[in-house]
Amino acid sequence: MIKSIYPLTESVLEKVDLDAAIKVIKSKKITMGKKTQEIEKYFKKNVVSTDSLMVNSGSSANLLIFQCLINPLVKKLKTGDEVLIPAICWSTSLWPIIQSGLKVKFVDIDISSLNIDLKDLEKKITKKTKALMLVHALGNCAEMDKLTRICKKNKLILVEDACEALGSTFKNKQLGTFGEFSSFSFYYSHHITSGEGGMVCVKNKKYLNVIKSLRSHGWSRDLSNKKYISKKYKNIDKNWIFINSGFNLRPTDINAAIGIQQLKRLKKILAIRKYNFLKIKEKLINNKNYKNQFSILTDQKYSNIAWFGIPFVLNSQNKKYKLKVMNKLNQKGIMTRPIISGNFAKQPSIQLYKIKSNTKLKNADLIDKKAFFLGLHNIRITDKRLRTLTDHIYSSL
Numbered sequence: 001m002i003k004s005i006y007p008l009t010e011s012v013l014e015k016v017d018l019d020a021a022i023k024v025i026k027s028k029k030i031t032m033g034k035k036t037q038e039i040e041k042y043f044k045k046n047v048v049s050t051d052s053l054m055v056n057s058g059s060s061a062n063l064l065i066f067q068c069l070i071n072p073l074v075k076k077l078k079t080g081d082e083v084l085i086p087a088i089c090w091s092t093s094l095w096p097i098i099q100s101g102l103k104v105k106f107v108d109i110d111i112s113s114l115n116i117d118l119k120d121l122e123k124k125i126t127k128k129t130k131a132l133m134l135v136h137a138l139g140n141c142a143e144m145d146k147l148t149r150i151c152k153k154n155k156l157i158l159v160e161d162a163c164e165a166l167g168s169t170f171k172n173k174q175l176g177t178f179g180e181f182s183s184f185s186f187y188y189s190h191h192i193t194s195g196e197g198g199m200v201c202v203k204n205k206k207y208l209n210v211i212k213s214l215r216s217h218g219w220s221r222d223l224s225n226k227k228y229i230s231k232k233y234k235n236i237d238k239n240w241i242f243i244n245s246g247f248n249l250r251p252t253d254i255n256a257a258i259g260i261q262q263l264k265r266l267k268k269i270l271a272i273r274k275y276n277f278l279k280i281k282e283k284l285i286n287n288k289n290y291k292n293q294f295s296i297l298t299d300q301k302y303s304n305i306a307w308f309g310i311p312f313v314l315n316s317q318n319k320k321y322k323l324k325v326m327n328k329l330n331q332k333g334i335m336t337r338p339i340i341s342g343n344f345a346k347q348p349s350i351q352l353y354k355i356k357s358n359t360k361l362k363n364a365d366l367i368d369k370k371a372f373f374l375g376l377h378n379i380r381i382t383d384k385r386l387r388t389l390t391d392h393i394y395s396s397l
């Protein structure tokens with residue numbers, strides 16, 4: 001087995017996180033309850049300023065958003081409506097759209113940000129286009145003021161997948177607060193972790209109860225208007241009124257308790273990640289062997305990015321060369337990944353579901369050929385590790 005010298009993730013569970021989890025276990029009230037409510041309030045107050053509901057993953061957050069948009073109580077989207085999405089996205093940024101009976105159309109990305117290309121976005125909008133599922137790839141973003149103007153002008157519902165962007169801001173505004181809905185992930189490889197977990201954030205209060213019932217079997221038990229509902233349906237036991245369709249996408253209070261502790265350290269975590277990003281970048285670029293073989297991206301204009309990983313863009317456009325470099329690095333214990341999932345339009349699942357992608361995605365293809373990413377950790381990198389990482393990178397090029 002290869003010894004991992006520089007893994008993709010080094011998330012840290014501190015004693016306070018474990019203590020908080022154990023306290024919940026000892027209370028014997030493990031399922032969604034008070035701790036979940038506490039993290040939701042904390043997230044709203046300290047991160048997004050919008051109503052937030054915790055779920056068991058970022059994927060579940062995305063699913064709830066699109067299920068809410070097509071719900072009979074909301075009807076903002078209907079079967080066959082078209083939703084745009086950047087081709088560099090995650091599997092569960094995309095599938096909830098299709099699982100909700102909507103159509104997707106891929107938009108190309110901007111090579112310098114790895115995020116949606118605004119010119120291509122404008123080109124792809126037609127009368128059928130009703131929403132944009134924006135994915136803040138690697139925590140970076142597009143020019144958000146221009147993007148929101150495009151959405152407004154074309155009456156597109158903006159959904160932000162901010163699962164990789166906790167702590168990233170554009171003009172001092174947290175990503176995930178520009179659209180009507182957004183999602184965050186607390187999976188263990190993300191900026192903070194609750195083991196598994198995520199957050200769905202909603203601007204319009206009207207949708208909060210819909211998402212709450214969808215999250216939990218479709219029942220009315222957790223809703224703010226449950227008293228009114230139980231009066232209306234007097235003949236049904238008040239705890240067993242199913243007012244909507246539903247899933248079970250709830251977190252446990254164990255996840256919530258860990259998440260709260262991590263969120264309380266968010267500033268510190270982000271500072272360490274920023275330090276690591278800049279330190280690694282500087283060490284690589286100022287190396288005597290550096291001859292423009294690659295570049296490491298910089299933050300989008302006007303933004304302060306909490307990078308999800310270290311995007312490494314090779315100069316060569318030869319995919320075989322990229323795979324060779326990635327393989328050499330992996331053999332040396334330096335773990336690498338494609339930029340999220342590469343060009344998602346090329347994934348076999350897209351063919352399986354016969355999703356048409358007869359549009360050119362030049363830059364997404366290019367990124368597929370020449371870019372990958374290294375992990376970014378929540379522990380400050382040591383000089384020794386930095387030297388090893390740099391040496392291994394140069395000997396793999």
Ligand SMILES: Cc1ncc(COP(=O)(O)O)c(C=O)c1O
Nearest residue numbers: 057058059090093163185186187
């Ligand atoms: C952009 C993006 N969206 C959604 C998700 C899904 O989050 P989760 O793993 O919590 O389901 C991820 C996960 O890595 C992601 O990177």
